[in-house]
Amino acid sequence: GENVEQHPSTLSVQEGDSAVIKCTYSDSASNYFPWYKQELGKRPQLIIDIRSNVGEKKDQRIAVTLNKTAKHFSLHITETQPEDSAVYFCAARENYGGATNKLIFGTGTLLAVQP
């Protein structure tokens, strides 16, 4: 089955700096890669996602890149703000026989944005 690794586990940046979180996955058949943000005591919420037929996607200060050959994808947050502080999870969706399957999550990155 799919395995997702995520780095770093913690990341501290100054407000206004950029933050980058990286993930690798093992199953080349995986075709969908979302990123979830989880604030303390809250539910995980989708912030951006990318499909395997796209190399990059951007939404305001957030961007995701995907390298299918290397089987890794990254989250980029520019001009970080204190409200970006949270735990971020990457995930990969298994794809067996063309059917939509479950998401496999990384272990998370605790991002702290220092004002």
Added chain:
Amino acid sequence: DTGVSQDPRHKITKRGQNVTFRCDPISEHNRLYWYRQTLGQGPEFLTYFQNEAQLEKSRLLSDRFSAERPKGSFSTLEIQRTEQGDSAMYLCASSLMGLDTGELFFGEGSRLTVL
């Protein structure tokens, strides 16, 4: 609130007791997932349903765990003879199959503490 709701939000029980959690998904969603999350880890897949059919169950899931979705709407997750290692946040999520991305919408979770 039309999001995913879970009940109870917190449960404290003694080792050996049985516990049951309920999840009400977003009404039109046909897929329902259960994940478990421990401190510092990403959500770990337990099982998922499409309508009332349980399509997959994690190999890591003990036979003390059982889940049902009898009418294809709400779901229950029961843990029998609880152990201290079962202490975790149990997250429910739902999605609409057929959507290109299959975004998961999470509930707030049910936190289990086994004494």
